Amino acid sequence: MIYIHVPFCKSFCTYCDFYSEIPQEGQFDRYTKQVCDEIRRRSAEIDDHTKTLYFGGGTPSVLPLGDLSRILLTLEECGHGGPYTEFTMEVNPEDIVERGLPYVQSLKALGVNRISLGIQSFNDNLLRWMNRRHDAEHAREAFRLVREAGIGNISIDLIFGLSNLLDEVWDQTISEALALGPEHISCYQLTVEGDSVLAHRLENGDYEEADEELCRKQYDHLCQRLREAGYEHYEISNFCKPGFQALHNSGYWERKPYVGLGPAAHSFSGRGRSWNDAVLEDYGHTEESLSVEDEKVETLMLALRTARGVDGEFLLANCLPENIDPLLREGALVKIGRRYRIPEDHFFVSDQIIRQLI
Ligand code: SF4
Structure with a gap:
């Protein structure tokens, strides 16, 4: 199991405090070189037993295709090339719409067989409040393009647990998600993270956290609607059509070893955990036994x-x-x-x- 962290975002979402950078001139190239060096250095740690590859972020869909190809070629040179049982790429809707069908076709040609689309909501007001770059129309269009490119395993992300998420808006978002027919839905409860914009809004009195009762109501409604639509609730935050459980993420829950490459990526050897520093250049690696x-x-x-x-x-x-x-x-x-x-x-x-x- 291989995880590659792509720590770039074109803008920052209000609720997020993940490590990420706005890409500057020359940074993709330097990032790619470092990841390729790390693959060569840590090749022996990679266990191909569960053959999954996952590009997460950040926003992997901002990475130029040439850099993605270099990383894949390096994996191949080191004996860990595709085809992978599951090769997931996290993408943001606006990148798919901007880069169009040829981009998704290229991803597919490079071996991507699962796309995870960061939709979060189908309500434009909420998307603006989250400082997402897409709107609901982009989300629908991106989904259509991914499907048209022939990707038969699409996951979408949604967020609940917002105090400003009205019942009818939540119900509408779930309906829109179901109308697209994704194979997989991940749905996370919003948490106010340490240094996020939302944490500052909370401090300044510009946001009030949703209480537990409201979060529970939204979660129960989600579970009920997805159950009625035939989705299996196979993990607290994850639902799928039969046969479409996420193999890579299931590996995390089953404590299978994985190697995380790139800045801020985490790894698990089966005996200990380790992580890379959250800096773009010359990141160090820290190990901890359990x-x-x-x-x-x-x-x-x-x-x-x-x-x-x-x-x-x-x-x-x-x-x-x-x-x-x-x-x-x-x-x-x-x-x-x-x-x-x-x-x-x-x-x-x-x-x-x-x-x-x-
Ligand atoms: S939520 Fe995703 S897209 Fe938004 S800032 Fe965080 S990593 Fe970037």
Whole structure:
């Protein structure tokens, strides 16, 4: 599993505090050179068992195709070339519309077989409030172009948990998403991140956070609409048509090893975690091993995010019966075969449930 972080954005969204830079002259070239050097240096760490490649960001769709090709060629030279079982590229709608059908056709020709479109909302007022560069029409047009290019596995991202998201606007956004028929929908609850514009708005009294009741209402509505439309709710924030679970992200939840390349990218070796510095040039790499306790907590936290849940033997060996039993009695945890899971109607409070277990 390979993750490549593309730390460029043409503008910054109000809620985001990910590491990202507005691209300057010559930076794509220098970035690409560094990623290629890192591939060569860390080639032995790459485990091709789960053969997935994921370009995330930032905004990978701002990267010139020539630079993308150089990275793919370097992977090939090092013995980690395609075809990949799943090759995902995160893209923003406005880049797809600006660069047009030939761009998506080129992505497909380079081996991309899954596109993740950062739509977030189909409401223009909210999109402006988020400082997104696209509007709803761009989102629909981008989706159409990706489909026309022959990409049969499209994921779209949506955001809920905003205090200024009216019920009818949320319902309309879900309807618009369903009308497009994506194979996969990721839906994240807005959180106010440390140094984001939204955090400053909150401080200045220009934004009030949505309370838990409102977030829960929006989440429940989403779950109900997507269930009725035939989507499987296979992870707290992820839904798919049958057979379209994200392989790469599922690997994260199953704690499969992955190598993250590029500034600010994180990696997991199976024994320890490591990450690159969040700077564009000459980024360093820091490693951290995990204690037995860390591993136990991670396994529980990641597995219980999913509908597959956690292995029963693991749960019973690592959690006390006095913590497990009350959750089973109140239906916050259910046993299915040899596994235990948090049922969908308790997903929203999964953090509390996991804290109770550990
Ligand atoms: S949300 Fe995505 S597009 Fe927006 S600033 Fe963050 S990384 Fe860039």
